[in-house]
Amino acid sequence: MNSYNLTNAETLDLNNCDREPIHIPGSIQPHGVLIAFNYSDLIIIQVSNNTEKLLGYQPQELLGKNLFQLLDLQQVKTIQKCLEEDFSQVNPLKLEIKQQHFNGIVHRSLDDTVILELEPTNSTKELNFFSFHNLVKKPLDQIQNASNLTELTQIIAQEIQRITGFERVMIYRFNSESAGKVIAEAKTEKLTPYLGLYYPASDIPKQARELYILNLLRIIPDANYQPAQLTPLLNPVTNAPLDLSLSVLRSVSPIHIEYLNNMDVTASMSISLLKDQQLWGLIACHHSTPKYISYETRTICEFLGQIMSLELTSKEDNENLDYKLKLKSLQAKLVESISQSENLLDSLLATNDHLLQLVNAQGVAICLNQSITTRGKTPSSEQIQALWNWVSEKIENETIFYTDQLIQQYPIATEIKDVASGLLVLVISKVQKTYLMWFRPEVIQTVKWGGNPHKPVERSEKDNLRISPRKSFELWQETVQLKALPWQRCEIEAAIELKNNIVGIVLRKAEELAQINQELTRSNNELDAFAYLASHDLKEPLRGIHNYSSFLLEDYGSILNEDGVSKLQTLMRLTQRMENLINSLLHYSRLGRVELILKETDLNQLLNPIIETIKISFKEQQIDIFIPRRLPTIKCDRIQIGELFTNLITNAIKYNDKPVKSIEIGWQQEEVLPEQSDWQFYIKDNGIGIREKHQEVIFRIFKRLHPTNRYGGGTGAGLTIAQKIVERHFGKIWVESIYGQGSTFYFTIPQ
Structure with missing residues (x-):
């Protein structure tokens, strides 16, 4: 048979304090009764030895019996139904044994045994919604109106004290080293205040913290109780101590009892505060005399604790909000510097002391x-x-x-x-x-403790070292050296976010470069294929149309009226224009590999036929093209610059919903460096405009902002071609636009 060391004061020493098996004490607090039974056959296998006092049955009378022999059929069926549902939704059950009323709390132990705990009660009615609502309405309203964490915690402390009547209610907040600080307190006048005091992590051992996460509420009505032992001591099915991790009656560690006695506390209740599934803090309630809190009242307190847990994130975010906003601003400036620089070191150092200020270092x-x-x-x-x-x-x-x-x-x-x-x-x-x-x-600090934080060591009769809880809880100040100011959570998050941004920027730049290389390769292949098609398959029929139009003019020009001759001439110009476009696209496909044909070009002579052709193409629309002053003569590739103007003017007409399409074409000289200036041209329209969020993407190839059946269709390659033409001339192109009012496209051509 296996042997187990159940909790007792004599076996606890410095080495096993954090391993004290507080979840298997082998006993319960005597204000209730524990009954353990098998789920499959409902046979009772363990009971607490106080059943005669509270139930009127000797423990041996219950062991081996079926649950039906203790409770009536309806009550057993209710318990069986509970085992199929969420326990938190059904507990407590209103049960009756020998005309005595009980609150029944049922759950499955972690070793799969079913545990039924019975607490005597005078109430036979369940807490209804309206009673519950009346008790929690006031604290909920106050919680909702709390603007920060300090206000929230003080409200919770005061409301828990009002509801329960405990002499002292404190809220602990654990730091990164698991030491607890009292951040809120509600107490009677006679008690010494603990607000602002620290309590060492050793006051709450590791395994106790784990149980606080499993059990959100823990009550000790009388710390001077005599434990009710379980009979038999070991679970006969598992041959191991019964796991009482989730038990509301679980017996208390002898060390914790001694701790409470040293604080002159007889009754206590604690409510867990969780954040991100971790123990953030505790609501601790103390009373100098025995005090029992009903299950219904405990449920209300647990509910308020859960509400506070939900509010922790938002209220903590409001703490030092100005400082957090400052960190966000610094982070944005660093990220902007990094994204615009090719050198990470230079970008990090370029923003004064922002890198230091980001974490207050x-x-x-x-x-x-x-x-x-x-x-x-x-x-x-x-x-x-x-x-x-x-x-x-x-x-x-x-x-x-x-x-x-x-x-x-x-x-x-x-x-x-x-x-x-x-x-x-x-x-x-x-x-x-x-x-x-x-x-x-290093920043030398003074920390105020609730008593000496260092656990004293006592020597037992057997000459073993033994943990003894602190006996004094009076103010004890400690000077801390070799320690810096702690890093705040928002500073840690700012640092992590900076790393993520750096990695993101580097990856994006690498991805963009890879995409550009891939796109260039693909585009070159596609443009070469298109150029071949254009030169071999399109030029021949275009020449045929042009030639036949010429033949018609020669053979029938004398019998055609003026309008017919004009139409044939227009057709010839259009075919020539189309051939020029094909040549332009053919040239575009090889832009990166051939030199520009740069010639002195009078832009007025270049634009006049372009404008005339465009007006003919849009003859059903009223178009007003205005050139405030004569355009200059520049050195450029005539065909490509003609295509550039054609694309931009055509777009200004197509993407225009006004009755009169107004287009202004102008220029100015822009000084770049001393003795060097660029020609800066613009095409301004009164069209539909472009939303600001789209203004950077319109130059992407085949990027259309509208369906292909709107605004005259098109492939969406026009602005990409325009951009390429400008870039091949070592210029730049951009747009300024007001949505609904019109756009102005600018481009520069160096002199």
Whole structure:
């Protein structure tokens, strides 16, 4: 048979305190009864030894019996139904045994045994909605109106005290080292205030914290109780102690009882506060005399605790909101600098001290490959390299490491305590040894504890070291050295987000470059294929149309009226224009591989036939093309610049819903450098305009903002071709537009 060390004060020492089996104490608090039975056959296998006092049955009378022999058929069926549902939705059950009323709380143990706990009650009615609503309405209204965490916690403390009548209600908040600080308190006048005091992590052992996550509420009506042992001591099915992790009656650790006695506390209740499935804090209720809280009232308190848990995130976000907004602004400036720079180091250092201010550090080291660049107060390069060697082994695959007491983990940090008692390391790339290190100096602090935080050690009669809870809870101040200001959560998040942005920018640039290379390869292939088709399959019929039009003019020109002759001439011009377009596209497909044919070109002579052709194409529309002053003569590729003007003027007409399409074509000289200037041209229209969010994407190839059946159709390649033509002339093109009012396209051509 297996042996188990159940909880008792004599077996607890310094080595096993955190392993105290508080979930299997083998006993319960005597204000209720525990009955354990098999789910399959409802046979009772364990009971607490106080059944005679509360139920009128000796323990041996119940063991081995079917649950039907204790409860009536309807009650058993209710319990069976509970086992098929969510326990939190059905507990407590109103049960009756020998005319005695009980609140029944049923659950499955973690070892799959069914546990039924019975607490005597005078109430035979379930708490209805209206009673519940009346009790929680006031605190809920106050919670909703709370603007920050301090206000929220104080409201909860006061309302829990009002509802329960406990002499003291405190709210603990755990820090990164698991020490608890009292951040809110409601108490009677005679009690010494604990608000603002710290309590060491050792006050709540690790396994107790785990149970606080499983059980959101824990009550001890009388710390001086005599435990009711389970009979038999071991579960006969598993031959192991019954797991009471989820039990509301579970017996209390002897050390915790001693702890309460040292605080002059006889009754207590604690409510867990969870955030992101972790124990954020506790609502702790204390009373100097025995005090029992009904299950219904406990449910209300647990509900308020859950509401507070839900509110924690939003209320914490409101803390130091101005500071968080400042960090966001600094982050945005850093990201902007990084995205616009080709060099990561230069971009990080280009924004004054923003990198330091991002996490409120006194010094920073930027480590790229083997190069270390520092700003502010930092250790030497050799010390930084040694720190990295230590950190890189410690964090393995983690992204970030931070501590405000470096000396505890890295003893030689005493040499650099004036600059690096606090350390935050952000790994950008471990392979390329790219990382950031921020440093904070030592700040000597005074911490107010609720008594000496160091657990005293007593020597037992057997000469064993034994944990003994602190006996004094009076104010005890400690001076803390070799410690920096702690890194705030928002600072940690800002650092992680910076890393994500850096990686994102680098990946995006690499992806864009890869896409550009792929697109260039694909485009060149497609344009070459199109050029071949255009030159061999399209030119021949176009020449035929042109020639036949010429023959018609020669043979029948004398008998055609003026309008007929004009139409044939227009047809010839259009075929010539189309052939020029094909030649232009053919040339475009090889733009990156052939030189431009640059000639002195009078833009007025170039534009006149273009405008005339466009007006003929849109003869059913009223078009007003205005050129304020004569255009200059520039050196350019005549065909391509003609195509550029054609595309932009045509777009100005097509994407226009006004009765009169008004287009202005103008220019000016733009000084770039001394003795150097560009021609800057513009085509302004009164059309539909372009939304601001689309203005950067309209130059993408085949990018259309409208369905192909609207505004004259088209492939969406016109602006891409225009952009390519301008870029081949070493100029730039852009648009300024007001949606609904019109657009102005600008492009430059260097002189």
